[in-house]
Amino acid sequence: MSILVTGGAGYIGSHTCLELLRKGYDVVVVDNLSNSSKESLERVKKLANKDLTFYEFNVEDKEKLTEVFEKENIESVIHFAGLKAVGESVQKPLAYYYNNLVSTLVLCEVMSKFQVKKLVFSSSATVYGNPHTVPIKEDFPLSVTNPYGRTKLMQEEMLRDLVVADSEWKIILLRYFNPIGADESGMIGEDPLGIPNNLVPYITQVAVGKLKELQVFGDDYDTPDGSGVRDYIHVTDLAIGHVKSIEKLEQIEGVKTYNLGTGKGYSVLEMVTAFSEVCKKTIPYVVKARRPGDIATCYADPKLAKEELGFTAVRELKKMCEDAYRWQCNYPNGYRD
Ligand code: NAD
Numbered sequence: 001m002s003i004l005v006t007g008g009a010g011y012i013g014s015h016t017c018l019e020l021l022r023k024g025y026d027v028v029v030v031d032n033l034s035n036s037s038k039e040s041l042e043r044v045k046k047l048a049n050k051d052l053t054f055y056e057f058n059v060e061d062k063e064k065l066t067e068v069f070e071k072e073n074i075e076s077v078i079h080f081a082g083l084k085a086v087g088e089s090v091q092k093p094l095a096y097y098y099n100n101l102v103s104t105l106v107l108c109e110v111m112s113k114f115q116v117k118k119l120v121f122s123s124s125a126t127v128y129g130n131p132h133t134v135p136i137k138e139d140f141p142l143s144v145t146n147p148y149g150r151t152k153l154m155q156e157e158m159l160r161d162l163v164v165a166d167s168e169w170k171i172i173l174l175r176y177f178n179p180i181g182a183d184e185s186g187m188i189g190e191d192p193l194g195i196p197n198n199l200v201p202y203i204t205q206v207a208v209g210k211l212k213e214l215q216v217f218g219d220d221y222d223t224p225d226g227s228g229v230r231d232y233i234h235v236t237d238l239a240i241g242h243v244k245s246i247e248k249l250e251q252i253e254g255v256k257t258y259n260l261g262t263g264k265g266y267s268v269l270e271m272v273t274a275f276s277e278v279c280k281k282t283i284p285y286v287v288k289a290r291r292p293g294d295i296a297t298c299y300a301d302p303k304l305a306k307e308e309l310g311f312t313a314v315r316e317l318k319k320m321c322e323d324a325y326r327w328q329c330n331y332p333n334g335y336r337d
């Protein structure tokens with residue numbers, strides 16, 4: 001029996017494939033490589049010393065997905081495939097609604113047809129909007145401020161409706177906080193195209209001299225040093241959270257929702273300091289205006305995942321910085337090197 005991983009060539013998907021293979025699972029990946037490279041999977045296979053099966057197509061393609069379910073013995077699915085850039089989603093809302101919603105609809109239809117009804121879904125802390133307080137618990141009110149976030153919330157709602165209609169489904173919604181870092185081998189990692197939108201790839205590119213300086217978006221938030229505070233989680237911990245979720249699926253009824261975070265918040269300026277120490281160089285930065293849509297503080301209450309999934313993120317900030325930096329130094333141009 002195999003785990004189908006949609007979007008498995010991407011950043012979180014490739015690290016999750018690696019942890020699944022390390023745990024002895026058979027893995028089948030479907031990815032259209034719209035934001036990734038096949039090379040990530042080649043390296044995953046090498047690191048795990050185990051093969052996986054890769055199909056290159058769009059999850060919206062019902063015929064091709066049906067063929068995969070006919071051919072492979074799929075037991076459960078982890079659904080990462082989706083577009084994820086917040087700013088781009090404001091510019092291209094239809095592309096985001098189409099890609100993220102249609103892929104999930106098609107996937108669930110095909111799964112239903114083959115009586116495969118166990119699913120782990122990539123959601124995001126973005127569904128909490130601007131929380132009234134922190135740490136954020138799973139039962140906090142949900143709201144979103146951009147089309148990307150709305151696709152996540154809509155997908156969550158679709159999946160919640162699905163289990164109401166058919167109680168055979170077992171679904172785990174994982175709300176990730178801020179995944180960073182890379183496998184400690186330095187062989188796989190985050191590979192953004194063009195200028196990174198997210199803080200950590202931006203910092204590592206400054207650290208290796210690809211970018212001149214970091215722009216700190218706002219130092220006037222109501223936080224200890226005025227810069228934004230986030231819950232950064234090592235991507236390997238996050239990947240292990242998916243393995244735990246796969247193990248848990250059999251025991252649950254209906255839908256379960258878990259935060260995957262550390263429960264600790266670090267500010268942008270603390271991240272700059274942490275990276276400077278690891279890279280042993282100054283990270284130049286300038287303070288700019290707040291980025292529209294950003295919130296001051298966001299960190300998880302990770303208790304539920306600990307109690308029910310047996311999941312705790314163990315990799316500390318220093319390790320996250322070291323691993324992110326190693327990947328950046330080894331492959332300054334990502335998989336294009
Ligand atoms: P990523 O872009 O690296 O990975 C997504 C993968 O899905 C890519 O390989 C892309 O080629 C593929 N893909 C996209 N649409 C597809 C489609 N229709 N058919 C087949 N393949 C398709 O992103 P990631 O950071 O690994 O994120 C994975 C998931 O986690 C996404 O759903 C994202 O929204 C969610 N998420 C990410 C973060 C984050 O900060 N990285 C935070 C919360 C949630």
Ligand code: WQD
Pocket residue numbers: 084086123124125126177178179197198199200202214215216217218227228229230268291294
């Ligand atoms: C972190 C902090 C910025 C870049 C995003 C998505 C969220 C989720 C994770 C998918 C903030 C500051 C950033 C820069 C900066 N993705 N910053 N200079 O915004 O918390 O979350 O990724 O689901 O939906 O919104 O992450 O890394 O962009 O920003 O000062 O060049 O760093 O203002 O305080 P964010 P981020």
